Amino acid sequence: MEYSPREMMAIAAGRFIKDGDVLFAGTGVAMLAATVAKRIHAPHAHIFFETGGIGPTLEELPMAAADPRVMAFANLNAGLVEAFSYVANRRLHTIAFLGAAQIDRYGNVNSTVIGDYHAPKVRFSGSGGACDAGSLASGYIVFMQHGVQKFVEKLDYLTTPGWLSGDDSRRHAGYRRGGPIAVVTNLCVLKFDETTHEMYLAERYEGVTPEQVQQNTGFALDVSRAALTEPPTAEELRILRDDVDPQRLILG
């Protein structure tokens, strides 16, 4: 069965979610992944947004964190401060879904600038809630396109704290929990070594070679542990195409 890299990416991301999980979703592919999780893999997952939409049913795919689709039929509609009180809540295991412009080997994320901070080539909207979500949630998953401009040795700006400089550095910086769990791209799924916290290739999609992943990564990657990702099932693709994003707003 034919499918696009972005379709594989959305489904690979959705598979990380277990029923009953509490998810904080950013925008773009993160929103698609959250909707996929809710509609296919984890119908009882709770999804919330930094704007204050808490637990919507996501009958339709939202395009932004203030889309009325993140408010419709929600458990409740609140605000920014309340949303982060759930991200940081010690009783909850919260997973944040984030997008990124650049990432390094320790899963630190840049969503602020390309180039010099004071004279940038490209200025993005910045942290928004990304720094706080990465600081306070139980863990985060990053979605991005794979490429050497994006997977870099050194970030142009460190927006969201990952494993910082590896090993125990995140804990020493003062973070009590959290850190990046995985990076889901159009080629593969990457995870982090439990001790060094360095990124490694965990899964490659059907038709993607480890060499291809390395060629698109701006730092040396351990590819020795890579498994092959289970391709999307016909049912997963049907739900993704017919129910989640029938207008192909994010699937393209």
Added chain:
Amino acid sequence: MMNAKQMPYHAHPLPSGLGTDVVEKTGFPPELRCEDGIPCEKLIVIDDPFGHKDDEVVLLPALTPDVSIIHAQQVSTDGTVRIRGLTFADLEQCKAASAVIVTCEEIVPESYLRLDPDQNALPPFLVDAVVLAPYGAHPTACPYFYDYDPAHLNHYKAIAKDDETWAAYLEEWVYGVESSDAYLDKVGGAQLARIRSNTVAGYAPGLDRR
């Protein structure tokens, strides 16, 4: 941090951002910051007085906007504000501001909003001015009244990439339109009907958003 200035505090502690450039780098230099009540420092990192040894915490200075402008679905004749849908930072920014302007879809009788005070968001004594502005959030959404206008926002996304097309957009849609009635006529009645919210869902189900 507006959460701080809702209360008479000067700063708000936050256990996030340590070790990032959000804490390390400052966009606006002190010579631009140290005036009109704007603190010289973007933030300060201090030892956490309640933490373990070596724990640190980020202190964010309170934000004190001169004016906050928000859009709401309903304001009563006495200035009580009712918002449907999520409130993001709207309420905090109104509580932190020196003056508050509320634009709204409807002005309704005070007695009506008093029937269900649990649903109200701001009291009249915080609101300095009320402006009746039907479709005032267009091309963005106002839940339960209208969805966002995808055709307009897709056009905006395309023109915003270039300074010249951006200037042309401003001329066409902002400076060149003489009134809000003329603006809505330009958007068109059929398009306003397409984005009208379903009164149960709060948005326009099935709206073509391509």
